[in-house]
Amino acid sequence: MDAPIIPHPVSGRATGSVIALTAHALALGVAGCAGTTPVAMRAERYSLEVRLDPQSHWLTGRAAIDMSRMDDAALPPDRPVSVEIRLHPDLKITALRAGGAELRSRKAVAVRIRTPSASAGSWPVAGAPGSDGAAVPHRYRVELKRPVDAMTLFVDYEGPLFQDVAAGEKAGEIHNFAMRAHISPEGVYLAEGYWYPQPAHDDDDPCLADFTLVAGPVPGMELVAAGQRDAALSERTGQVAWRSPYPIEGMVLVGGPHEVHRDRHNGVDIRVHLKPSQSPNAEGLIATVKRNLDRYEPLIGKYPAGEFSIVDNFFSSGFTFPCFTLLSSAVIDMGERAQTAHGYIDHEMLHSWWGNGIHVDPRDGNWCEALASYGANYYGYILDGNEAEARRKRRNYSHFFSRIKPDQDKPLATYGRPEGCNRQIAYDKGAAVFHMLAHKMGQEHFWAAMRRFTAEFVGGSASWEDIRRICEAESGLNLETFFRQWVRQEGAPQLSLEEARYSLADRTLTVVLSQGGCENGFSHQFDLDVPIRVAHAGGTLDLVVPLHETRRQESIHVDTMPNTVELDPDYHILRRVASDEIIPTTALTRRGSAFAVVLPSGDAPEQYKQLQSIFESSFKAHERIERTVGNIEQGALAERCSLILGNAVRDPYVEAFLSAVEFPVSFDDACPERRRKGFEFEGTDYDDPGDAVLCTIHHPGVPGGGVTVVYANSEAAIPKAMNVPMYEHSLVIFRNGRPVVRHDFEKPRIVSVERS
Numbered sequence: 044m045d046a047p048i049i050p051h052p053v054s055g056r057a058t059g060s061v062i063a064l065t066a067h068a069l070a071l072g073v074a075g076c077a078g079t080t081p082v083a084m085r086a087e088r089y090s091l092e093v094r095l096d097p098q099s100h101w102l103t104g105r106a107a108i109d110m111s112r113m114d115d116a117a118l119p120p121d122r123p124v125s126v127e128i129r130l131h132p133d134l135k136i137t138a139l140r141a142g143g144a145e146l147r148s149r150k151a152v153a154v155r156i157r158t159p160s161a162s163a164g165s166w167p168v169a170g171a172p173g174s175d176g177a178a179v180p181h182r183y184r185v186e187l188k189r190p191v192d193a194m195t196l197f198v199d200y201e202g203p204l205f206q207d208v209a210a211g212e213k214a215g216e217i218h219n220f221a222m223r224a225h226i227s228p229e230g231v232y233l234a235e236g237y238w239y240p241q242p243a244h245d246d247d248d249p250c251l252a253d254f255t256l257v258a259g260p261v262p263g264m265e266l267v268a269a270g271q272r273d274a275a276l277s278e279r280t281g282q283v284a285w286r287s288p289y290p291i292e293g294m295v296l297v298g299g300p301h302e303v304h305r306d307r308h309n310g311v312d313i314r315v316h317l318k319p320s321q322s323p324n325a326e327g328l329i330a331t332v333k334r335n336l337d338r339y340e341p342l343i344g345k346y347p348a349g350e351f352s353i354v355d356n357f358f359s360s361g362f363t364f365p366c367f368t369l370l371s372s373a374v375i376d377m378g379e380r381a382q383t384a385h386g387y388i389d390h391e392m393l394h395s396w397w398g399n400g401i402h403v404d405p406r407d408g409n410w411c412e413a414l415a416s417y418g419a420n421y422y423g424y425i426l427d428g429n430e431a432e433a434r435r436k437r438r439n440y441s442h443f444f445s446r447i448k449p450d451q452d453k454p455l456a457t458y459g460r461p462e463g464c465n466r467q468i469a470y471d472k473g474a475a476v477f478h479m480l481a482h483k484m485g486q487e488h489f490w491a492a493m494r495r496f497t498a499e500f501v502g503g504s505a506s507w508e509d510i511r512r513i514c515e516a517e518s519g520l521n522l523e524t525f526f527r528q529w530v531r532q533e534g535a536p537q538l539s540l541e542e543a544r545y546s547l548a549d550r551t552l553t554v555v556l557s558q559g560g561c562e563n564g565f566s567h568q569f570d571l572d573v574p575i576r577v578a579h580a581g582g583t584l585d586l587v588v589p590l591h592e593t594r595r596q597e598s599i600h601v602d603t604m605p606n607t608v609e610l611d612p613d614y615h616i617l618r619r620v621a622s623d624e625i626i627p628t629t630a631l632t633r634r635g636s637a638f639a640v641v642l643p644s645g646d647a648p649e650q651y652k653q654l655q656s657i658f659e660s661s662f663k664a665h666e667r668i669e670r671t672v673g674n675i676e677q678g679a680l681a682e683r684c685s686l687i688l689g690n691a692v693r694d695p696y697v698e699a700f701l702s703a704v705e706f707p708v709s710f711d712d713a714c715p716e717r718r719r720k721g722f723e724f725e726g727t728d729y730d731d732p733g734d735a736v737l738c739t740i741h742h743p744g745v746p747g748g749g750v751t752v753v754y755a756n757s758e759a760a761i762p763k764a765m766n767v768p769m770y771e772h773s774l775v776i777f778r779n780g781r782p783v784v785r786h787d788f789e790k791p792r793i794v795s796v797e798r799s
Contacts, residue, residue: 079125084110127243129180134202142195147186230357231298249504251290266298289502312350344497347400363394385423407506409459413473437614440475475617492517631749643689653764733779
């Protein structure tokens with residue numbers, strides 16, 4: 044690269060050494076490093092300039108990093124010190140200089156630190172043999188003659204960035220978390236892979252910095268970065284320039300062979316980057332961004348930047364960064380479904396506030412996924428006025444949480460921490476916890492707290508404790524117990540309504556409630572206000588019973604003689620339920636220690652093969668068997684989670700098995716007079732060639748297990764395999780790929796009232 048084009052302030056700092064480093068100099072061992080004292084320095088501002096060559100996967104870069112001391116410990120003024128920087132293992136430093144500091148030597152100012160974990164070669168891919176997918180940058184020690192409180196480090200670097208994208212793709216998953224840094228003609232993705240030099244710091248230190256990025260134009264490709272476009276700098280340099288709208292955790296640069304569609308709304312520039320074939324989706328995507336701005340700005344405050352982009356991506360992703368979200372082509376191609384379904388674009392946009400605008404304090408657990416899941420995946424239905432779907436989500440949180448094994452039941456606040464909880468707890472339990480918090484505070488107080496949260500923390504880091512403090516200030520409640528039991532502790536209560544009796548003499552309803560959790564491995568009691576619904580001849584009555592101990596008897600005056608009582612029928616409390624109460628979904632069939640798939644006759648269609656692969660991936664090789672029509676022995680399915688595909692439903696053994704387990708869909712000839720086969724559910728025949736069904740029930744021979752059938756009237760109608768595990772319903776009927784019927788097999792526990 045030629046002389047720097049990025050204006051960089053170094054006024055007030057003495058001009059330091061300028062060293063051009065050869066590959067030999069960088070490869071030196073630790074000789075010459077003895078006697079230096081390591082000093083931790085924080086990056087406060089980055090100015091980056093890069094040029095990309097997709098054909099060769101090559102990056103040429105220059106970084107100017109403003110750094111300051113992270114501690115104020117006294118150091119001898121004339122003692123040499125060293126600062127560690129890290130860089131992608133496939134990139135090499137070609138030149139180094141310092142402003143405001145004097146480099147110790149002209150021969151080895153950036154010494155590679157050799158450690159067992161710092162292996163040479165390409166960036167690791169998650170799932171590859173011998174690799175856990177962790178970031179393993181090369182580490183370099185920059186030696187200074189004497190300590191300084193602040194300095195600017197200038198680094199020139201270059202090298203190829205390439206990953207095997209396909210190696211990180213997993214059937215049935217929508218995120219390729221293996222991706223780090225990749226440049227190719229299909230697209231650019233530079234994110235977590237140390238694609239620019241960074242000073243080392245403790246992973247628990249919330250290091251945020253301001254960024255300026257200038258990138259040379261790439262013919263045939265549009266670039267997007269984690270910042271707002273800087274028109275003045277772009278004009279001055281003849282390149283594309285961005286500045287971060289507030290301090291951020293790191294710069295991200297992506298791109299692809301896209302067309303850009305633009306609009307503006309509420310003072311926000313909206314851009315949609317799509318392949319030419321996806322242009323029919325542009326108008327709907329822009330409308331989706333506008334709708335979400337209108338929905339959420341009144342609730343949580345002004346969108347914290349001047350632009351927002353949706354960018355089509357060349358691998359599986361739903362990743363959000365400051366000022367843009369990166370969606371896989373599969374999601375973009377879903378069209379209206381992705382634009383209107385909750386948990387897609389609305390979830391990613393909420394991360395503009397929670398996770399990117401306000402960063403997660405790394406010293407505490409990740410709260411942003413829980414909050415975004417509450418605001419979009421759940422509360423989106425409330426904003427729609429769809430209470431039925433909102434209740435379904437609340438119910439599913441309890442039912443799905445009930446499937447978690449005791450050794451996986453970890454506190455919500457541990458998400459993102461070493462050995463912390465999994466994504467299901469972070470997203471589903473997290474959303475349920477925020478619902479309970481808002482229910483306890485009152486929605487007006489909760490959203491007032493969220494607006495205050497935005498005003499106070501955008502451009503900074505926040506923790507669970509910060510959220511608690513703000514919610515307490517807005518509600519006037521002491522929420523210490525709530526956060527301790529739902530955020531800091533594992534588990535959820537298993538509630539029981541043991542009895543209900545009514546005294547005609549004094550018109551008193553007496554209920555006995557209890558909570559337990561011994562089978563789930565925790566012993567602490569929860570402080571709860573348990574809703575109950577009393578049904579009588581004239582309707583229903585909703586009441587609340589406090590439960591602060593293991594068992595409580597409560598007497599309530601009720602004028603009308605009750606018939607039944609149901610405990611928390613709308614699932615306002617996250618709780619564990621018995622295994623036979625859990626609504627059956629495909630997740631039941633993908634758990635356990637024994638699995639069988641029954642394939643249709645002939646050469647199975649590709650979507651059925653993919654479904655087999657997705658379901659089998661939950662089992663070890665010796666735990667699963669494969670059978671085909673006409674080749675199924677007696678008892679093969681009796682004690683195994685079972686996946687039955689296509690015309691396998693008409694195998695005589697399978698027909699007998701489905702009849703024995705009382706499968707609710709029948710597969711007789713729907714219209715024999717027209718010689719068309721189909722299926723029937725609840726008295727309705729589905730014989731159109733575009734019809735298909737996905738149905739799961741409890742397996743009576745496998746406690747906690749399931750039987751799933753996927754059947755289509757034609758090969759073209761088979762549901763997309765990767766979407767099947769995402770359906771949270773027991774039964775979905777499709778017509779030409781779109782769900783037209785959704786049904787759940789729910790078993791409410793209702794207690795009859797004894798009268799005296």
